[in-house]
Amino acid sequence: MRYYLDTNVLIFFLLDNDQLSTDVFEIINDYSNSFYVSSIVVKEIIHLHKRGIIKESRFKTANDILSAIKKAGIEIKPLNEYHLIKYAEMIIPVHEHNDPNDHVIIAQAISDQMPIVSSDHQFKHYTHQGLNFIFNKR
Template identity: 35%
Template structure:
């Protein structure tokens, strides 16, 4: 099963942060699942680092290249059909990064690993506390 990681889920998994739920960790680490990340996530991280809201112990590029490869996390490119889905997406969620992640998940028909309940009004499955198969 393919799963799309929200930005916090990606970071919490890569940094082994206890804020990541056990269910989310198990889904991401399961060899039968294929975790994917949107470029919106590493763009969001870069902006937070540049604003001083987040800090890594190494340059972002080196961190992301190594961690994505080591954890077999694939990049889901932003395609025109993903951007097109944003034109009709209701504004239940106003964060532009999350809106793009939601649009990608909707178009691809894949669940999102996220703690954010603002994803729930959209037609995407959100994985956090409950297991799905």
């Protein structure tokens, strides 16, 4: 099966962090599954690294993070016109969830008809719009 990973889950995965739930750990360790991240997720991680929020010694540069994503076999999916059309059509519950990066990541997952794994409970607000959401309960 194919899965999108959200920013938080990708960070936990790359850092060999114990913040992955048992269910998500099993999904990630199933070699028959394929994993993808939005280019927006990569942008967020590079931004966090440049701000010093990701302080992992093996990630001295942002390129080290890109290399780790590639080495893990995770494909970076660029945004396309269909993703932006879905984003434009989405109903955004602004009072509950005001993160435009997340909105685009969600639109991409809906458009590509792939489940997304995230620790962000706000993603549940989009299941009625077609999001297949797998919650990583930490």
